[in-house]
Amino acid sequence: MTDTVDCDIRQSVDRISSQMRRDYSESLRELNLYVGQDNLLSRLWQGDGITQMQLCGHLKCEPPTITNMVKSLEQNGFITRKRDEHDARAMRIFLTDEGRELEKPVELKWKQQQEKLLHSILPEERLLLRRILKQMESNLSG
Amino acid sequence: MTDTVDCDIRQSVDRISSQMRRDYSESLRELNLYVGQDNLLSRLWQGDGITQMQLCGHLKCEPPTITNMVKSLEQNGFITRKRDEHDARAMRIFLTDEGRELEKPVELKWKQQQEKLLHSILPEERLLLRRILKQMESNLSG
């Protein structure tokens, strides 16, 4: 019984994340972005000029993934890359004006997505849910 | 405040699913499987000989995705494909012995994954969580 419930939870999280990704992907296309690129830009809105390795750390992904994402974002005019003046190995990533202009529209998409996800779930439940999700996050990273 | 909490939830689900995928992917490599292939096989363990279109429905993905997954699984010897006798358009997918043998090991991986995910989360909380996740699923599909 417990096993069944637990297994449902694992699968449920799986279904939610893939459906959310699909949905969200479609929504982001209106901004000429692909899923994941919003997270990279989000980090840059907090302060740009960081290296690709630093982006790896923040986005928790591998260097080749950053290379590709950054290439795509650069081609679409949202960021620029400059070689570090003191370390010719590193590339520093900067937002363009177009990249900066996406901050508000992306935040709106986030709110819309979150509202859709949490519709009809009560504030008390949201708080508890939040706590449990944090626990799950730390379970995975530990 | 509410916005912040909600947004945390959206991001939290995002982080959990990507970390889970990474973890799980690594774990499945021991069985010579890639993430997602276990879901396809799982449907076949319930009964094989179904068409690729039926798999699309169960896995909620598009036909080309099935074409690729099925090709990979066939090359690795877990399934075989036969053209439908009455409808030459359709391919029917069957498990090989190797494919059948993966059922128990994959279920073990599921249990390990779920145990890691839900560690230290109480049974009452799990029940509530399950209910909320179901609600989120229906929010997304509706």
Added chain:
DNA sequence: ATGCTATATTTAGCCAGCTAAATATAAGTC
């Protein structure tokens, strides 16, 4: 029988994500 439409699958090409290996530069060591 001819033709139009619907269905099943594949191909090509894109993105996120990965690993393994190559490249380039930095920095420490002898």
Added chain:
DNA sequence: GACTTATATTTAGCTGGCTAAATATAGCAT
């Protein structure tokens, strides 16, 4: 200075996932 190791990024090649377009077959209607 020359050698070795560490770090940053890229390339090649794989998977899951997608869309758009191409095939192939089925089935209906005239």
